[in-house]
Amino acid sequence: EVQLVESGGGLVQPGRSMKLSCAASGFTFSNYGMAWVRQAPTKGLEWVATISYDGSSTYYRDSVKGRFTISRDNAKSTLYLQMNSLRSEDTATYYCTRTFGYFDYWGQGVMVTVSS
Amino acid sequence: DVVLTQTPVSLSVTLGDQASISCRSSQSLEYSDGYTYLEWYLQKPGQSPQLLIYEVSNRFSGVPDRFIGSGSGTDFTLKISRVEPEDLGVYYCFQATHDPPTFGGGTKLELK
Numbered sequence: 001e002v003q004l005v006e007s008g009g010g011l012v013q014p015g016r017s018m019k020l021s022c023a024a025s026g027f028t029f030s031n032y033g034m035a036w037v038r039q040a041p042t043k044g045l046e047w048v049a050t051i052s053y054d055g056s057s058t059y060y061r062d063s064v065k066g067r068f069t070i071s072r073d074n075a076k077s078t079l080y081l082q083m084n085s086l087r088s089e090d091t092a093t094y095y096c097t098r099t100f101g102y103f104d105y106w107g108q109g110v111m112v113t114v115s116s
Numbered sequence: 117d118v119v120l121t122q123t124p125v126s127l128s129v130t131l132g133d134q135a136s137i138s139c140r141s142s143q144s145l146e147y148s149d150g151y152t153y154l155e156w157y158l159q160k161p162g163q164s165p166q167l168l169i170y171e172v173s174n175r176f177s178g179v180p181d182r183f184i185g186s187g188s189g190t191d192f193t194l195k196i197s198r199v200e201p202e203d204l205g206v207y208y209c210f211q212a213t214h215d216p217p218t219f220g221g222g223t224k225l226e227l228k
Contacts, residue, residue, distance in 0.1 A: 044206075045159075045165060059215070059216075062216070101171075102153075102155045102167055102170040102171075102212070103157070103167060103210075
């Protein structure tokens with residue numbers, strides 16, 4: 001059974017950093033691209049970043065470019081999202097997803113609140 | 117960025133009825149390889165989103181055949197025949213043809 005379990009969220013002050021993790025199991029992690037999708041409170045879904053199966057290619061939405069870094073450790077079957085210079089508008093639930101073109105499996109999400 | 121406009125924003129149905137959701141794109145979603153990367157997701161209350169349809173009309177594994185995706189170019193539709201209680205929630209269309217990938221604003225399906 002495919003499982004994606006996010007961790008690392010919480011309350012953080014504006015301008016500070018936070019790192020999210022997503023532990024994957026139930027499939028060969030190194031064969032799949034992965035992505036982060038977020039959802040601000042009471043709002044819709046927003047794609048954040050994608051990484052290729054081997055980590056050689058990464059893609060970001062403009063609003064997080066230069067602040068967020070997506071990475072992976074295939075030996076640990078873990079996806080990461082390093083978030084720097086956080087802003088209030090980054091407040092959201094962050095979902096880890098497996099991507100095979102489409103997002104076929106999703107984690108339960110982790111909440112990130114950026115507030116002083 | 118490609119804008120996906122979903123209508124209606126909210127849809128009230130009776131169980132057993134058919135429901136139809138429209139997703140219109142600001143640009144054609146046909147990619148140069150001939151495929152159209154338009155997907156539909158359902159987010160049930162309190163849950164993570166789940167994939168229903170990919171490449172316009174292909175049902176993901178385990179998705180009942182009462183979910184039917186159709187369309188081309190800039191106009192797409194998700195039809196749900198015989199709505200069941202587990203179909204309630206917010207439906208999102210999503211395009212991966214153009215960068216950046218974008219979601220529609222969502223359509224909430226609820227009981228009348």
